Amino acid sequence: MKLLPAIRDGAFDEWRRDRDWRAEMRDKRARGEKLASEIPSSMMRCVCGVVFDSWKPDESYQHRIHIYAAQTAGGAVR
Structure with a gap:
C-alpha cells in the first residue's frame, strides 16, 4: 500500500484518541451532562x-x- 509510508508515526494513535474524545463528548451531551469547562x-x-x-x-x-x-x-x- 503506497499511502502508509507517507503517514507519520503516531498518526493513527492520535486519530484514535481524538475519535474517542469526541465520542465521549457526544455521549455526555446525549445524557444531558455538562462538560467540565461548563461547570463554574x-x-x-x-x-x-x-x-x-x-x-x-x-x-x-x-x-x-x-x-x-x-x-x-x-x-x-x-
Missing part, C-alpha cells in the same frame, strides 16, 4: 503553582501579589 468553579491556580479557592479571602490574599506581578510583567496567568 472558584478554584484558581496561582502563577506559583498553588491551587486556591478565589472565594475564600484568607486563601487568595497571599496569591494576589504573585498574580498581579505576573500581569504587570506581561506574563500569562494560568
Whole structure:
C-alpha cells in the first residue's frame, strides 16, 4: 500500500484518541451532562503553582501579589 509510508508515526494513535474524545463528548451531551469547562468553579491556580479557592479571602490574599506581578510583567496567568 503506497499511502502508509507517507503517514507519520503516531498518526493513527492520535486519530484514535481524538475519535474517542469526541465520542465521549457526544455521549455526555446525549445524557444531558455538562462538560467540565461548563461547570463554574472558584478554584484558581496561582502563577506559583498553588491551587486556591478565589472565594475564600484568607486563601487568595497571599496569591494576589504573585498574580498581579505576573500581569504587570506581561506574563500569562494560568
